[in-house]
Amino acid sequence: MNNELNDNQLEKILENLAKEGKPDQKFQKALLKEVKSKYKKIYGHSSWIMKIFRFKLQLASSLALLTLTSTTLYAYNSNSIVTGDLLYPLKRSVETVEGYFADNEEEKSNYYSKMAERRTRELEHIEIESESYKNTIRETERMVEMAKTELNKVEKRRLPEIKIEIDRTPENTENNEEKINKTPIEKKTIRKLPETVNIENNNKIEFDSNSADNFKDINETSSKSIELKPEFGKLEESISIPITPEGKINITEQVETKADADDETTILRSRIQKVESDIKRLKEEPPKNFRTDSKVKTGR
Amino acid sequence: MFRGMPNYQQFEEYYNKHMPEIYGYVYLRIQHNKALTEDMVSEIFLKAVEKFEQFDETKGSFKAWIFQITKNYLIDYFRSNKNKGTSSLDEMENQLRDNHDTQKTAEQSIEKDLIKEAMKTLTEDKKELVALRYFAGYSFEEIAEITKDNANNIRVKTHRILQELKRKLIQIQ
Numbered sequence: 001m002n003n004e005l006n007d008n009q010l011e012k013i014l015e016n017l018a019k020e021g022k023p024d025q026k027f028q029k030a031l032l033k034e035v036k037s038k039y040k041k042i043y044g045h046s047s048w049i050m051k052i053f054r055f056k057l058q059l060a061s062s063l064a065l066l067t068l069t070s071t072t073l074y075a076y077n078s079n080s081i082v083t084g085d086l087l088y089p090l091k092r093s094v095e096t097v098e099g100y101f102a103d104n105e106e107e108k109s110n111y112y113s114k115m116a117e118r119r120t121r122e123l124e125h126i127e128i129e130s131e132s133y134k135n136t137i138r139e140t141e142r143m144v145e146m147a148k149t150e151l152n153k154v155e156k157r158r159l160p161e162i163k164i165e166i167d168r169t170p171e172n173t174e175n176n177e178e179k180i181n182k183t184p185i186e187k188k189t190i191r192k193l194p195e196t197v198n199i200e201n202n203n204k205i206e207f208d209s210n211s212a213d214n215f216k217d218i219n220e221t222s223s224k225s226i227e228l229k230p231e232f233g234k235l236e237e238s239i240s241i242p243i244t245p246e247g248k249i250n251i252t253e254q255v256e257t258k259a260d261a262d263d264e265t266t267i268l269r270s271r272i273q274k275v276e277s278d279i280k281r282l283k284e285e286p287p288k289n290f291r292t293d294s295k296v297k298t299g300r
Numbered sequence: 301m302f303r304g305m306p307n308y309q310q311f312e313e314y315y316n317k318h319m320p321e322i323y324g325y326v327y328l329r330i331q332h333n334k335a336l337t338e339d340m341v342s343e344i345f346l347k348a349v350e351k352f353e354q355f356d357e358t359k360g361s362f363k364a365w366i367f368q369i370t371k372n373y374l375i376d377y378f379r380s381n382k383n384k385g386t387s388s389l390d391e392m393e394n395q396l397r398d399n400h401d402t403q404k405t406a407e408q409s410i411e412k413d414l415i416k417e418a419m420k421t422l423t424e425d426k427k428e429l430v431a432l433r434y435f436a437g438y439s440f441e442e443i444a445e446i447t448k449d450n451a452n453n454i455r456v457k458t459h460r461i462l463q464e465l466k467r468k469l470i471q472i473q
Contacts, residue, residue, distance in 0.1 A: 005466055005469065007459070007462050007466075010462055010465060010466060010469075011434070011462070013411055013412070013415055014415065014430065014434040015434055016412070017412050017415055017416070017434070017435075018324055018328075018434045018435045018437070020327070020332060020334075020412075021323060021324040021325075021327030021328060021332070021337070021435045022320060022323065022324065023319065023320055023323040023338070023341070027338050028319060028320075031319070031338075031341065031342050031345060032312065032315060032316075034342065034346065035311070035312075035315060035345050035346065035349055036308070036312070038346050038349045038350075039308050039311065039349050039352075040308075042349065042350060043308070043353075
């Protein structure tokens, strides 16, 4: 071999050598046959058959999904789907899911009102005085109560705020100086004045929550303070208002700020009231005859 | 997302295009044994059929994908042979005797044997580069894609390997 072999020559030799490393046609065809056989074994007998099969499968799945969606929508929107119907559980399931999305008092109240209205509409398709009819009325009432409870929570949050400044300093400071002259002035903010105040010895004092004057001149000497309890006064917390040695409570200032009425709350309240009145009317004066509508269900 | 069933026609196209390249590469890497190369290439392509569902054209070319399968296959092969007490170099001794060029001239045969002898002394990564460039017939750019390197680096490395081979040839003579 030439000692002065250049790069091109060497590359040529390598390329020639590489020609040995070319597969025989026979081997190439035999391997292709084997590959094809394995391919069919793994992925099916024919790719176009599989394509049709897959297309049909996709079509069937889409149709099933479409049917399910349409049925669900129909069941949800139809007032004539009532208790005892095949699709009623589907309807109620969708309603339950809808309820999961109500995450504050206002939305919950809205949801329960809506459910109450839906039950009321269902009543038109149920045989009057049947068990289903009574159950649906009970369910409607339950929804109304829940709607009211949630709405009350909303309204409570929006109640007028009343600030009361209680002056513990007795009117006659000279006579009572030793007892209470060091008592600091206490300021409390409460949501609403109580309608009833319990005094320690169980005496009850009625007063008008709009009039601060009723706090004055309470002739109760056996108690050192009036306890305003949350359950009576819808207070955020229990507060104690001391009574002066003369048996007086001094309220020096009363400021009331009214919260603006919320349109949505008002609408919600009126919706609940409407369902309430509808139910009340149906209970007091149920329709006298069975409906002739073919869709009316006999119930159980 | 479901990619769908692999297309056989596509696989056959890949096979026709890349099988000779893989064959050449394997042929050099296992020291010129035709029978063994055929067995190995068969196994590599049957393995590729099995895994073809996983092949994603958006992640790389078929060439790079099949080369990776081949490389992994050879690694397993060399590892298992090493455990058995043989190596690719041991085999080369045998392969050199397995010369099918009976019809070639004696001079050509000697040249090739000398080259084979010289290549025996190359490191595995250098042998791989020679296999890809001259036996699989890839361009520098294609080798760069397969080995995830820079085409210019590949060009320089190949040039150096050729110089090394030349020096070794002189030594052998």
